[in-house]
Amino acid sequence: MQTLIQSVLALQNDTLESVDVLLIGSQIHTVAPAGTIPVAPHQQVIDGQAKLLLPGFVNGHTHSSQVWQRGLIPQLPLELWLANVFDSTPQQLEQFYWGAVSTAVDTLLSGGTCVMDHAYVLPGQEMETVDALVRGYRAVGIRAVIAPLIMDLPFASGFPKGCLLPQSASPKSAAELLALMEAIIAEFHDPDSGIYIGLGPTGFHRCSDELLSGCGEISDRLHLCYHTHLLETRAQHRLAQERYGISAVQHLKDLGCLTPRTSLAHGVWIDDADIELLASSGSTLVHNPVSNLRLGSGLAPILKCRQAGLNVALGCDGAASNDAQNLLEVLKLGIILHTVTEQDYESWLTPEQVVQMAAVGGAKAVNLGDRTGTIAPGMDADLVLYNLDHPSMLPCTNPLQLLVLGRPTEVVESAWVQGRQLIDQGQVLTVDTAVLHNVLRHRPQTVQKTESPHHPVESHYRDVMLKR
Amino acid sequence: MQTLIQSVLALQNDTLESVDVLLIGSQIHTVAPAGTIPVAPHQQVIDGQAKLLLPGFVNGHTHSSQVWQRGLIPQLPLELWLANVFDSTPQQLEQFYWGAVSTAVDTLLSGGTCVMDHAYVLPGQEMETVDALVRGYRAVGIRAVIAPLIMDLPFASGFPKGCLLPQSASPKSAAELLALMEAIIAEFHDPDSGIYIGLGPTGFHRCSDELLSGCGEISDRLHLCYHTHLLETRAQHRLAQERYGISAVQHLKDLGCLTPRTSLAHGVWIDDADIELLASSGSTLVHNPVSNLRLGSGLAPILKCRQAGLNVALGCDGAASNDAQNLLEVLKLGIILHTVTEQDYESWLTPEQVVQMAAVGGAKAVNLGDRTGTIAPGMDADLVLYNLDHPSMLPCTNPLQLLVLGRPTEVVESAWVQGRQLIDQGQVLTVDTAVLHNVLRHRPQTVQKTESPHHPVESHYRDVMLKR
Numbered sequence: 013m014q015t016l017i018q019s020v021l022a023l024q025n026d027t028l029e030s031v032d033v034l035l036i037g038s039q040i041h042t043v044a045p046a047g048t049i050p051v052a053p054h055q056q057v058i059d060g061q062a063k064l065l066l067p068g069f070v071n072g073h074t075h076s077s078q079v080w081q082r083g084l085i086p087q088l089p090l091e092l093w094l095a096n097v098f099d100s101t102p103q104q105l106e107q108f109y110w111g112a113v114s115t116a117v118d119t120l121l122s123g124g125t126c127v128m129d130h131a132y133v134l135p136g137q138e139m140e141t142v143d144a145l146v147r148g149y150r151a152v153g154i155r156a157v158i159a160p161l162i163m164d165l166p167f168a169s170g171f172p173k174g175c176l177l178p179q180s181a182s183p184k185s186a187a188e189l190l191a192l193m194e195a196i197i198a199e200f201h202d203p204d205s206g207i208y209i210g211l212g213p214t215g216f217h218r219c220s221d222e223l224l225s226g227c228g229e230i231s232d233r234l235h236l237c238y239h240t241h242l243l244e245t246r247a248q249h250r251l252a253q254e255r256y257g258i259s260a261v262q263h264l265k266d267l268g269c270l271t272p273r274t275s276l277a278h279g280v281w282i283d284d285a286d287i288e289l290l291a292s293s294g295s296t297l298v299h300n301p302v303s304n305l306r307l308g309s310g311l312a313p314i315l316k317c318r319q320a321g322l323n324v325a326l327g328c329d330g331a332a333s334n335d336a337q338n339l340l341e342v343l344k345l346g347i348i349l350h351t352v353t354e355q356d357y358e359s360w361l362t363p364e365q366v367v368q369m370a371a372v373g374g375a376k377a378v379n380l381g382d383r384t385g386t387i388a389p390g391m392d393a394d395l396v397l398y399n400l401d402h403p404s405m406l407p408c409t410n411p412l413q414l415l416v417l418g419r420p421t422e423v424v425e426s427a428w429v430q431g432r433q434l435i436d437q438g439q440v441l442t443v444d445t446a447v448l449h450n451v452l453r454h455r456p457q458t459v460q461k462t463e464s465p466h467h468p469v470e471s472h473y474r475d476v477m478l479k480r
Numbered sequence: 481m482q483t484l485i486q487s488v489l490a491l492q493n494d495t496l497e498s499v500d501v502l503l504i505g506s507q508i509h510t511v512a513p514a515g516t517i518p519v520a521p522h523q524q525v526i527d528g529q530a531k532l533l534l535p536g537f538v539n540g541h542t543h544s545s546q547v548w549q550r551g552l553i554p555q556l557p558l559e560l561w562l563a564n565v566f567d568s569t570p571q572q573l574e575q576f577y578w579g580a581v582s583t584a585v586d587t588l589l590s591g592g593t594c595v596m597d598h599a600y601v602l603p604g605q606e607m608e609t610v611d612a613l614v615r616g617y618r619a620v621g622i623r624a625v626i627a628p629l630i631m632d633l634p635f636a637s638g639f640p641k642g643c644l645l646p647q648s649a650s651p652k653s654a655a656e657l658l659a660l661m662e663a664i665i666a667e668f669h670d671p672d673s674g675i676y677i678g679l680g681p682t683g684f685h686r687c688s689d690e691l692l693s694g695c696g697e698i699s700d701r702l703h704l705c706y707h708t709h710l711l712e713t714r715a716q717h718r719l720a721q722e723r724y725g726i727s728a729v730q731h732l733k734d735l736g737c738l739t740p741r742t743s744l745a746h747g748v749w750i751d752d753a754d755i756e757l758l759a760s761s762g763s764t765l766v767h768n769p770v771s772n773l774r775l776g777s778g779l780a781p782i783l784k785c786r787q788a789g790l791n792v793a794l795g796c797d798g799a800a801s802n803d804a805q806n807l808l809e810v811l812k813l814g815i816i817l818h819t820v821t822e823q824d825y826e827s828w829l830t831p832e833q834v835v836q837m838a839a840v841g842g843a844k845a846v847n848l849g850d851r852t853g854t855i856a857p858g859m860d861a862d863l864v865l866y867n868l869d870h871p872s873m874l875p876c877t878n879p880l881q882l883l884v885l886g887r888p889t890e891v892v893e894s895a896w897v898q899g900r901q902l903i904d905q906g907q908v909l910t911v912d913t914a915v916l917h918n919v920l921r922h923r924p925q926t927v928q929k930t931e932s933p934h935h936p937v938e939s940h941y942r943d944v945m946l947k948r
Contacts, residue, residue, distance in 0.1 A: 079875070080875060081877070082874075082875060082877060082882065082886065083873075083875070083877035083878045083879075083881045083882035083885065083886060084877040084878060084881070087815075087816075087819075087825065087828050087830075087885075088825050089823075089825050092825070246823070302816070305813075305816035305817055305819055305820065306816050306819075306885065307819075308819030308820075308822070308823070308825060308828065310820065311820060335881065335882060335885040335886040335887075336872075336885075336886045336887030338887045341887050345773075345813075347555075348555075348770070348773035348774050349773055351555075351773055351774075351775075351776030352773065352776075352778065352779060352820065354776070355557075355714070355776070355945070355946060356946050357555065357556050357557050357560070357776060360555050360776065362555070401921070403913070403917045403920075404804075405551075406550075406917060406920035406921060407547070407548060407550060407551075407920045407921070408921065409549070409550060409551035409552040410551045410552060411551075413551045413552070413803065414550065414551035414803060417551065417555075417774065417803040417804075418550065418551060418803040418804045419803075419804030419806045419809050421889050421890070422889070422890075445871070449871045449874060452871075452874035452875045453869070453874060453875070453876065477823070478823060478824055
């Protein structure tokens with residue numbers, strides 16, 4: 013299969029250029045000045061006039077099953093919000109399948125071609141849950157890294173002074189979880205088809221050193237992504253001091269968990285020394301600006317990170333803490349939010365930089381920097397074609413600025429993953445979205461609506477975190 | 481004309497209730513429990529199942545002609561951004577007409593029924609510009625307050641130590657501007673038809689005391705809105721100290737400019753004493769969170785304002801500083817942004833509160849609190865009906881939370897202004913939006929693209945504001 017996109021405005025390094033792009037099989041074969049690649053027989057030819065071609069973005073952090081909890085959880089700080097999320101989490105395998113389908117569709121229709129799914133998996137049905145997720149992502153055809161959320165410490169341990177709380181039943185042991193991950197990897201990791209398994213210890217706050225470093229060992233041995241939450245909240249920052257007496261980042265470094273395959277979600281509470289450690293390790297910070305505001309977690313120091321040479325990617329986070337799963341919205345908040353902490357506008361991110369953060373930064377975050385993230389010969393054809401003629405992209409000024417600083421709606425015209433066209437004319441080619449929407453309309457009654465934030469842990473949280 | 485909306489989920493005080501709503505002529509006639517209002521002959525009957533009825537929001541601050549500059553101006557702090565805006569401002573009267581049409585359409589399709597247009601008017605063609613705006617708003621049928629931007633101090637005076645800058649030609653004198661406003665009011669102020677003229681001195685930074693207080697006098701005498709920029713930036717805060725030696729808010733109070741008809745855009749740099757003064761005067765602060773981040777202006781203290789009893793409304797600001805004109809996006813950032821400055825989640829705004837801020841707060845901001853902003857008998861029928869069955873509103877959890885914290889797209893099904901239906905099935909009934917989009921596609925060449933932020937005032941700004 014060959015596809016020729018003619019005379020399209022495309023991101024080349026940091027500028028937009030008018031080019032012809034030839035896709036052959038799963039790859040980008042040629043990028044040449046507009047009008048210079050001749051049409052060959054049996055080629056699909058796409059007129060790129062008034063269109064914009066960008067590398068597919070990576071949604072560097074989400075939790076797909078939270079699609080079912082969108083609009084459900086009150087605005088609360090993470091620790092109390094989590095209690096509500098646990099109370100209303102999906103229980104049926106088919107919900108996980110549709111959660112993956114929904115996440116994949118939302119990602120594609122907002123410029124993404126790859127998802128890092130830090131996936132909740134049903135206790136006792138871990139293999140079946142991952143199977144449902146894989147089926148969902150395969151049905152749509154998007155690239156996905158599935159990093160099952162694993163933890164071996166009880167919920168209460170995630171709170172500062174959590175030892176004072178009633179202790180819930182312990183999850184599986186580290187050894188059991190590591191064995192489970194080996195089984196999941198053996199069964200489902202399939203890079204050629206665009207489905208990857210990653211190691212996803214929830215975060216230091218709910219994982220023993222044995223689990224954190226055991227995941228690191230598997231990641232090293234099999235060259236898999238390592239993905240974890242890091243210092244999302246002030247409470248986690250306090251907990252790290254309480255538990256380790258040193259920075260959580262230093263602790264992860266000492267355990268051998270920080271490598272170029274490691275991506276860390278949030279990092280709102282990292283300090284300058286942490287940033288240096290992360291940068292020197294070649295790891296990636298995944299910035300989730302919408303979720304961080306929604307949960308009141310704070311402002312991640314992403315300008316400092318970039319200045320220190322730390323790779324930064326962007327994520328939506330799950331639909332329970334960002335009730336949209338729209339990457340363009342994340343890019344917009346990503347580019348405007350950091351002005352709060354930086355007065356000198358010469359340091360502010362440009363539209364080109366935030367697009368590169370989502371594309372190149374995202375590709376590196378999921379260990380695919382050599383395969384995707386740029387429009388260049390030999391790279392996989394993970395591409396998104398935007399319609400610049402859509403009313404939400406008018407008037408015709410600066411296309412990247414309109415895309416990133418406007419509120420584009422239904423502007424994704426086509427998308428390809430590994431050369432396979434998944435979106436055409438804004439429609440998903442691989443799944444029937446009407447069926448998806450019908451399923452979402454008939455939410456199973458097992459999802460409970462949690463009305464009150466007055467969970468048993470609340471008074472503990474107020475005592476420890478809010479007494480002044 | 482009578483319209484009966486049956487069994488619709490509607491905002492009543494602070495809760496959603498299932499009701500029947502009967503509109504007669506321009507007003508809401510009856511609100512009663514669902515299923516209790518009988519259908520009468522010749523009524524339009526609307527099935528409210530799976531729909532949400534809210535009072536129309538007010539876009540409390542925008543500049544309609546900036547539609548033409550959407551996506552055009554680089555990210556810069558206000559003072560340098562303004563220089564770029566001036567360099568590329570529309571020059572043709574028809575652009576003002578279409579700017580108003582576009583602003584009205586974007587407002588209606590994102591939940592608004594009224595616009596405060598702090599309108600740039602062409603020097604020497606002020607009456608003609610207002611005429612073009614009035615024609616635009618009338619064509620669509622939305623309510624609009626047009627407050628022409630007037631100023632009698634040169635551009636350089638808006639900078640701290642601006643006396644060191646080359647001085648541009650002086651604008652009109654205060655007396656000339658006040659006479660002009662009297663003429664504009666006489667010609668165009670027409671409350672019955674939903675077109676209002678307001679007094680819109682740009683801001684203290686570019687207005688003499690004579691102009692500021694003269695506008696106050698007209699506002700008092702004719703009961704018109706008074707709308708002005710207030711302490712949007714750190715530079716304005718410094719300028720106020722330099723010029724008055726007291727707070728700009730105290731100065732406006734002393735000039736008699738703060739009344740219940742006054743609304744002040746931004747107020748990012750107001751302090752606790754300012755908030756008390758504003759609250760006691762009965763004025764309104766218009767919060768523009770997207771624009772404030774886009775220009776790096778900072779975080780307005782809206783929680784403190786509300787706690788002090790100061791009315792807060794929401795605004796998009798112009799399309800040159802918020803490249804979208806979508807009220808729902810402003811509500812989303814409005815509800816999540818202030819968590820940055822407030823750790824205690826019990827103080828965070830709820831979806832109900834931010835909706836009320838946009839509706840009731842907005843109505844009060846434009847001096848229409850007795851006519852619109854709530855769904856109650858005797859109020860004008862300024863209403864918006866949302867489709868809860870749209871994919872962007874699934875799954876069916878909490879409708880207000882999905883609307884405010886999600887990223888709703890094309891969910892406005894119907895909208896009425898003064899009882900007249902302007903939107904049906906998501907389509908504008910009064911103007912042909914295809915024509916609008918065609919006009920926007922063919923942007924006149926007189927709009928110049930400004931590539932470089934290196935305007936002559938830049939080195940001054942860096943010296944005064946960024947030297948550390």
